[in-house]
Amino acid sequence: MYAIGIDIGGTKIAGALISLDGNISEMNRVPSPASSAAEMEDAIVAMAKTLLDNRDVSGIGIAAAGFIDADGSTVLYAPNISWRSEPLREKLQARIGSNIVIENDANAAGWAEYRFGAGRGYTHMTMLTSGTGVGGAVIIDGRLVRGGFGAAGELGHVRVVNEGLECGCGAHGCLEQYASGRALLRIASERARALPAGTPLRAALETDGTMDPDALRALLEDGDPNAHEALTEVAHWLGRGCASIAAVLDPQIFVIGGGVASAGAALLDPVRASFQREMSARGFHPEPDFAIAELVNDAGVVGAADLARERSRLD
Numbered sequence: 001m002y003a004i005g006i007d008i009g010g011t012k013i014a015g016a017l018i019s020l021d022g023n024i025s026e027m028n029r030v031p032s033p034a035s036s037a038a039e040m041e042d043a044i045v046a047m048a049k050t051l052l053d054n055r056d057v058s059g060i061g062i063a064a065a066g067f068i069d070a071d072g073s074t075v076l077y078a079p080n081i082s083w084r085s086e087p088l089r090e091k092l093q094a095r096i097g098s099n100i101v102i103e104n105d106a107n108a109a110g111w112a113e114y115r116f117g118a119g120r121g122y123t124h125m126t127m128l129t130s131g132t133g134v135g136g137a138v139i140i141d142g143r144l145v146r147g148g149f150g151a152a153g154e155l156g157h158v159r160v161v162n163e164g165l166e167c168g169c170g171a172h173g174c175l176e177q178y179a180s181g182r183a184l185l186r187i188a189s190e191r192a193r194a195l196p197a198g199t200p201l202r203a204a205l206e207t208d209g210t211m212d213p214d215a216l217r218a219l220l221e222d223g224d225p226n227a228h229e230a231l232t233e234v235a236h237w238l239g240r241g242c243a244s245i246a247a248v249l250d251p252q253i254f255v256i257g258g259g260v261a262s263a264g265a266a267l268l269d270p271v272r273a274s275f276q277r278e279m280s281a282r283g284f285h286p287e288p289d290f291a292i293a294e295l296v297n298d299a300g301v302v303g304a305a306d307l308a309r310e311r312s313r314l315d
């Protein structure tokens with residue numbers, strides 16, 4: 001039997017029909033009307049009805065950025081859409097009729113990695129997603145940890161620098177300010193400005209002094225040493241974050257996803273080295289594995305669908 005996963009992004013909505021083993025049998029994408037909550041709701045309903053097409057599905061999971069209550073029914077706060085304490089499940093259920101759950105997008109992606117990707121075979125997994133920001137998901141004993149208020153796993157807001165850079169969350173020194181894709185661009189541009197004219201990384205600067213993301217990606221792929229030093233700095237912060245997180249959660253594996261993870265081993269090796277330097281009880285605490293996420297763009301829809309199936313099984 002199928003389940004449906006719908007992933008609401010800032011620029012597009014992706015929806016897919018997912019089989020029991022996590023495979024995608026039909027996938028649709030439409031532009032995301034993020035500026036209007038009413039149009040967003042209409043777009044989700046239309047996407048769900050297209051995929052349903054009179055099929056019998058075990059559930060519909062909807063992944064969205066923001067705080068979702070632990071029941072998967074109310075969007076408490078969404079950063080990109082004007083949902084505030086929005087009873088989204090109730091509204092959608094009235095219009096679609098099927099069994100619906102709402103999940104945080106990073107939790108959905110983490111669950112997909114745990115069930116079908118890099119976290120397969122483990123029972124305690126922590127995922128960090130380094131994209132525009134830094135997201136997280138925590139699996140303990142085979143279960144997704146949503147927390148008492150639905151806001152667990154916000155690992156980008158673990159503090160790694162005392163009195164550090166101001167974060168969008170209102171605090172200072174959060175991991176997100178040092179280990180996101182945006183942080184990589186900032187660190188690379190700072191390094192580039194200190195280099196002699198004509199150095200490739202310096203040539204990748206835009207006229208306003210910011211780093212051109214495509215040029216940086218190309219330099220990383222070419223093995224440019226200055227670009228890799230910037231990546232290693234991001235990896236250092238990620239490793240430090242993982243060391244603090246391990247002291248609380250003790251995962252068997254850290255899975256690193258998001259755009260920055262496309263660097264693969266060039267990111268993972270220095271993350272592991274930094275973790276080893278900074279972990280508590282070094283030499284006595286067994287070391288977790290580190291892996292790059294496998295499902296990349298499809299993790300949101302796959303995880304949301306599987307979590308909907310999981311909830312319908314438990315209900």
Ligand SMILES: [Zn+2]
Binds near residue numbers: 157168169170171174
């Ligand atoms: Zn923060």
